[in-house]
Amino acid sequence: MRKIAFVLLGIACSALACSTISGSIKDRLEPPREVEGGILFRYEAPSAKLVTLAGNFNNWGGTEGGGRYDPTIDPMSDADGDGIWTIVVPLPPGRYQYKFVIDNGVRWEKDPSNVNTGTEGGIENSLIIVPENISYDYEVVTGTVLSGQLRRETGTTEAAEPKKVTFELDAPFAGQVSLAGEFNDWSPDADPMEKGEDGIWRATIELDPGRYEYKFVVDGTWMEDPENPEMVPDPYGGSNSVITVE
Secondary structure: OOOOOEEEOOEEEOHHHHHHHHHHHHOOOOOOEEEOOEEEEEEEOOOOOOEEEEEOOOHHHHOHHHOOOOOOOOEOEOOOOOOEEEEEEOOOOEEEEEEEEEOOOOEEEOOOOOOOEEEEOOEEEEEEEEOOOOOOOOOOOOOOOOOOOOOOOOOOOOOOOOEEEEEEEEOOOOOOEEEEEHHHOOOOOOEEOEEOOOOEEEEEEEEOOEEEEEEEEEOOEEEOOOOOOOEEEOOOOOEEEEEEEO
16 A cells, blocks of 8 residues: 655645645634623643733733732633633723733743734733724723723813924834824724924824823834933833823
């Protein structure tokens, strides 16, 4: 009997091995995506007894600030018994880092189906950006996330009148610049800036009195305001600029 071998991407393998590889590619999980009710996260861990979702949207499973890991925070479900753990979380628009926590903190793993990553405290995590045009309902929870993630309460009253604030960035060689911050849920598309003949990009928006963190998005790259000395650390090893509207 002649032996039949298959070649995949230039690597010889047996029929059984190639079948396994093909099946793995076919069954590869999708990255987090919007479904009814929120963002669907999935993680394959057939031998796990417990998997939870931890990120800067839930104080990293209770560990933020030196706290203890809490397995009751955002537990995932393997309802079908196929080793695919799932959870749907109604995240507000924003940028989030996250990991999957296996068996009460034995392992903290990045999402193998998501190529986007961010760094917080020198540790690389998976990164998801929830756009502003999501269709599910959500609640903005204040005081439970790091700077640079969600809009926060400004402490203003209904009687406070918004003020027009102009942001400027000297970037004559940029092709596209936008303004992102707590005032627009960190959306890179909500407030595009216009380039003047002097090479300075400007955007004027109305803001209620309060303190806001923000960044410029220059040709897809996020950067702080070089003309504003007031900054705070962001969760990705960089900084956010800060403006106070009185």
